[in-house]
Amino acid sequence: MKSRFNAVSFMMLAALMLSLVPAAATTTSASAAACYQAQFVADVTVPDRTTFQPNTPFKKTWRLRNIGDCAWNNVTMVFDSGAQMGTIAAVSVTNGIAPGQTVDVSVDMTAPNAPGHYIGYWKFKSDQGTLFGIGVNANKSWWVEINVAGTPTSNVAYDFVAKAGEASWSSGAGGLIFPGTDGDSKGYALSGQWVYEDNTTPQSSILVSPQNITNGYIQATYPAFLVQKGDTFQTELGCERQATSCYVQFRLVYKINDSDPGTTLFQFNERWEGLRKPANIRPVNLDFLAGQNVKFILYMSAYGSPVGDRALWGNPAIVRKGGGPPPTVTGTPLTSTPTRTPGPVTVTVPPSTCDRVQFIADVTVPDGTTFAPGSTFTKTWRLKNVGSCAWSTSYQLVFFSGEQMGAPASAAFPRNVEIGQTIDISVNMVAPSAAGTYRGYWMFKNASGALFGIGSQANKPWWVDIRVSGPTVTPGGPSKTPTPTSTSGPTVTPLPGAVLDFASSACTAVWSSGAGQLPCPGSDGDARGFVLKLNGGKLENGTTDPRPTILTFPHNVSSGYIQGSFPPFRVQTGDRFRSLISCEYGSRLCYVAFRLDYQIGNDPVTTFWGPFLERYEEQSFNVDIDLSSLAGKDVKFILTALAVGPAQGDRALWVGPHIYRSTGGGSLPDLSINSLSISFPNPSCFNPGESLGVRVGVTNGGQASAGSFVVQFGTAQQTINGLAVGETKTVFFSGYTNPVSVVVDPGGAVAESNEANNSRSENLPVPTAPLPCSGTPTFTPTLTPTTTLTATPDPLSGWNLFQNGKYKFGVKIPPNSSAGMSDNSGRADFQFASGTNLREKYLSVTITDGAATCKYASGNPTSSSNVTINSVQFLKEEGSEGAAGSFFDWVSYSTVKNNACINLAFVLKSVNPGNLPTPPPIFDKVAESTVFNQIINTFAFTQ
16 A cells, blocks of 8 residues: 555545545544554555456455554454455454554455456554544555456446547547548547557557647547446556657546536546556546536647657446445536646757667666765666668767756767667766756767657657665655654755755745735644745655755645745846656645746736646656746746645645756857748848848857857858857848758757757748838829828738638738648737736637538637628627636637638637736736737738
8 A cells, every 4th residue: 555646536536635624523533643543554465556357355464553652452453435345344453562563454355346446445443442543643544456457348338439439539620530540640549459658458448649739639529428326437548559759648528518618527647658557547436427418528638749649548438336436525526727837858859750769778777776976877778770871970879958967968979870770878977966866868969960869750868867865865654644844944955056046045035825925934734825944855756855845835725825926036048947846745635736937026927837737646847947038137936836626735845946057167058049930131121023031040048159150941051150148140041941941050060058959940921022122102192282192001011921821811910929820720829918817819720621510619609790801701709718717708700612611710818817816907808809800801812
């Protein structure tokens, strides 16, 4: 019985939440804690999630310690709740167990006859009849947790695999067919017997791959199903065996009717690791939906890049009368679902076709190897050439991201590697001086300077993963409910490279919650919220990280928050915010959102990063964020933790939070492309005979000046004769072809701190010609000769054409917009007034072939009318939607041409000001919508 909490449904959360509420005026638990109290020591037999065949007898043995004041005489262990798995409800405990002694207690059990996931909860009863258990209040159960093999076909009320063809499949690109086509960039789903990353195979499964865009998704909405009392949803989740770059989020969503925006029952985050068993989700109790016709939605989305995201819903089914879930509670599931941001690897490497790598083995230093601080070691990987090009000694191993650990930035190949051969390649490293967990990502670079790696598109890194021990590092012990030690300040060695240590200076911040200003350090258990400074943080997996830590607990109300506003800090280029974030060990109900906010002067508070959703699931996450966009400014940084639903149990850790700054003689430049556009040679005016080309802006964002280097577009090159720190220079290339691909310093002439951000490849909008460079527009006036006319310039003359090449239409959008268009969808984001509750302002374009009706598919209109714009007839719809604290005001225009439904939806996304610590003013809807009318009135078919 180890502490394990993977992807628990709200029903499980609610049950556990209620188990923390002390019983009123009883003789159980806390009232007897001084005398009777147990501590869990070990699962002697049957570790959590052991798998048995149906009806298999087994003996479960726990080892427990008497940590109370009274000896145990005539004590029995009794079944408390959950799945009993047999007829035995109580067993005697050996007499005379004195305080401090341990005892092994066993129960003969039988695995249930129905396949599924089962947990049974047990406690002790004293000779006076008082129930007691483990935990700080001696009122918690311990448990047995098993899986019963097979697919629960005898009890399946609804099989999602068998019914997949009846579901409505879709992605951001529109409707999809099922089964789809493997590799379809719009997203696809396939049924069959697929293999998980650990080489196990579910009896039946659905393989899903999201739309091939950043944060793309795919979902299936199933026909309405009548839920009955006792129904549970069961499934296994995992990445597909070959999908080594898979990093996704699963969700189970339900809707009662078509106007219902949908409610998330559970969400689970999955990354390919090759070692972990597929996640066996605890059965989701559906009693609160009994008697209703419910549409269930299987949803999966990419975390960042969708490349290689092939994930499996294994044996998804609604099971009737066969499950043995933990105690259930009726109620309304959580609906607040903050966006979870992926880990620190944020650079997107273009796919490689010629050079491809397959990871074979860690020859030395397997993941999780422990070193003493400052130890030297050699990391060796075995990798295979699975591409179509041989690797020469001009190829290099290069550091990509994460922790470099004293290694050189690159290492040359020791020999040539032919197609199909393997190579062992090594790099010398030094373990960091501070205890903790460290991971560094590495890739190969070919002779042309292009990065390549592993994964289905050869653009993912491999890694080295170590732990650094220290005098305060302790392995996870058996204690179920640790008690943190609050101190006036951590006493460990300062974090290397830290120019601002948030934990050590935690009480220089002003801490507050919805209940007002809070003291620092606070008092553990304060319902208003509290902050504690810890010498180290005990993470979800039981490991103690000794770095200075801030424990934050939000205001103990639903969706409560706590935040600390630190004194102004002058940011420099290259500064990075770094922290490990986690729930505290033992805080099984923890479900929080971490956020980094900031304020400059008296400007409105702005979110820089997050919210990052974290649930207790035995994982912690490193955050590494570039702050260069704030360089030169005095910034008040604000650490914010928000409860997702009830705040009970939300003990959130910021471990080693600090601002890192690279210093010393090893400083290097960092060249990157900060602007890329198609324009005329003179972007402000046009000379006859000039042709469009590509304008490239290159910035040195590093810590040292750069010497001369070239910028390459296609086969053309131009030289930039050096860049100072923070300097930007621009070059122009005649002609263009979309997508535009540009590389800075392709030959590697400049050694850089980050070699992975030297290229960009994008589909760029093509602008219309600006005004002539000389002369003015001419026309013949019709007024009297004494009247002098002044030409009125076109207010949209500098706008860019946002067009769809497949369906031949377009609109003009402001030049400061961020836009992209594919064959069947597009989006343009517009600027808006800051300091209000408005968060997004954008145009969403969707084209659907053969649609039964042509209208906006993502909302319910409050009004509709037919309008004609530039001789084109549109259905105009307007509406307003609300979900999870966000509001969407939209106006949509739909028209049909050649059986294609073309929809342009203009959206204003805002938040409820009351949900923010300092409510901002409401945005001006009329003023913000003005540009929408200007844009739609430029609509035209191009042929």
